[in-house]
Amino acid sequence: MYGDSIHIEDVRKKRRYDPRNIRATIACSNRFNRNLMLEIMRTLGALQVDGAKCNNTLFRTIEDQRSTVLVIDWNDEDEMNVVDAVKRVRRYHDDNIRRIPIIATSSQLTKEMVLEGRNAGIDEFLRRPCSPTDVEKRLKMVIETPRPFVDSKVYIGPCRRRKNPADYHGPRRRDRDQSNIKDISDAEKQLIDKKAPLSVALSGLRMACELLSSDPKGAPKRIRAALNKAKQIAVQENDQAFVKTLNSFEAFMEIVIHSPSAQKNASFIITTGITTLEQLLVLPREFGSARETVSNAFADAIQRRMAA
Structure with missing residues (x-):
């Protein structure tokens, strides 16, 4: 009371x-x-x-x-x-x-x-x-x-x-x-402007990941290409949080690609990874602490899943 x-x-x-x-x-x-x-x-x-x-x-x-x-x-x-x-x-x-x-x-x-x-x-x-x-x-x-x-x-x-x-x-x-x-800052406009380079790259990565279920043989090549393209753009824009998240995502996807059994339980991490990247697109660069927290949280989630 x-x-x-x-x-x-x-x-x-x-x-x-x-x-x-x-x-x-x-x-x-x-x-x-x-x-x-x-x-x-x-x-x-x-x-x-x-x-x-x-x-x-x-x-x-x-x-x-x-x-x-x-x-x-x-x-x-x-x-x-x-x-x-x-x-x-x-x-x-x-x-x-x-x-x-x-x-x-x-x-x-x-x-x-x-x-x-x-x-x-x-x-x-x-x-x-x-x-x-x-x-x-x-x-x-x-x-x-x-x-x-x-x-x-x-x-x-x-x-x-x-x-x-x-x-x-x-x-x-x-x-x-x-x-x-x-x-609205340039970072926030990324999702509003569908033609922004990182938005386009993220859209390509999302579609490539969706191929895991419909085209499991062709998906790995598309996913790797989409990841490389997104990383190149993120490096050019000096977006360290985006690069770190893509690296974590790439490490997990390599396990999924090489292990068919892992694909069955990969949907949650893939969805979380795409959501994390979308969130980074709308977090302005001046919110560096928040962006770092988002990136680190996803990296931790990947490590826990890979250790399980």
Whole structure:
């Protein structure tokens, strides 16, 4: 129990955005994705950020840290059922937790997920891979312009009236407003600009890896060529984190190529590798610590898998 002298702030009160005042909980069963978001939040200046990997840990962390925002990852492979977890938050006995702003992240965000999430009580949505700029925009939404909270018999959560397209990055929110990317760095534009060299190279690597199942004999040559091309471009652009991740990916793929039995369990690492490279594309170079964390985390994952 907390003493009466402790002031519990209204998490739904409109206030000025200051990352130093954010107390965030990152809920995700996948350690790689959880640590990545923790690092992004820290690079933005958040001083108190904690992770939770399951429902029991989630509520304990929110209560202990008196969190002011919850970022929850929505993934079909995740142990945590996001919709159920959000509904539990919105019906929690502690009013401060019940009203906490919730931002859902997902690499597979669909309109159906947005509708289901809205009805469960999620405030904002964010597609992964996401840049620090994307994360900061969602944080500003729930801090500077929080949705009114509805508490009724049929629905508990933020008001669902405000239109909020999941992929909209513009400064305003009307249909006639155009998305404005002039403030997005060159690194973030890599995924927006499909013709950017690294984006093209990564697309080629993704397609080459997909051939493992449909053309196992021809795939190795295509994969090696795609990896070499991506590394050449990354070296030319002096992107050390990208090069390191490609080297880790290459080491794993050589094992997969030479061991047919390893191919059966390779899909998760291949998907994680492509996702990691996509994430590096949208992380600006000035976020060197976050990019290094992403690269090191994938290298560690490869080492653990190769040692197993």
